[in-house]
Amino acid sequence: MRRRQALVAALGGLAAGCGYALVGKGVTTDPSIKRIGVPLFHNRTGRSDLDATVTQAVIEELQKRGRFTVVKEASGVDAVVEGDIIAYSTVPVNFTDEGGVSQASRYAITLTASVVYRKIGQKQPIWANNAFTLRDEYDMDTQATSYFDREQLSIGRLSQAFARNLVAAMLEAF
Template sequence: MTACGYRVGGQGASLPTEIKVIAVPAFENRTPWMRLEQRLTAAVMQEFIHRSRYRVVGKEQDADAVLRGAVTSATTTPVIFAPETGRASAVQVAVRVSVELRDRRTRATLYANRDFVFREQYEISSDLDSFFEERDPALDRLARDFAASLVSAVLENF
């Protein structure tokens, strides 16, 4: 019997087998975007829980490996404008995060990206009253999308 080199993506085969528990302490926020680090940290924890075999905790002392992150920048850039008003109807959000996953026992770096960049385009409402109502859901979507991208990179070691 022979085996092919196929495996299911996102299952964490590139991490050492002794890693069972990953701590994701609160990311540091070096931007003026209030609570962005809380959204990103929570989304990353949820993504690990849903997409991997690892148990996820918030405290480092309870883990085999620790994923640390620092949000280094967050920007929005208008990319599409409504022709009738000239106002932005879509923006690109770019978030830069420095991340590192370390084995607590050996202190070996299992994954690191000092300049993990996530970009996503979002439509915005031209109605000023609903603009602020859409901000929180848009940031939640951003956090989920960012987390999916980061967890894929960590699990597949890209």
């Protein structure tokens, strides 16, 4: 009986030792990077104010990390995050039928940017992605006048999510 209990305890210990572990290496940021510059992203889309909204969201997300001083220029910094917003689209994804007329009731917006995070004085970037993309959706009501208000709210949400995902991708080695 004791032998059986010992065997069960040993097998239990072995089973507890088996499991999943994170493969990533955690933070990949060079510890010498204390000050990061985030100049205004270039807006190649024609959608006004998208550059300012996305850039500000990235700055705020980096500041939330608490390890960096974040400024809006590329001079006097240890590293820089540079971005080009290369695509923005709004497309209807759901329709309702009102009296034989089909009307869009839900829209999806997609934002794509080319982003480079590099240490000043180094040619090789720390992190880069030529097509970093995120999408958000929003519902429309029957008032056509609220279209631009809903789109603007969605752009705000998308910019914050975009910045959160972008900063995580830049700073974490997963």
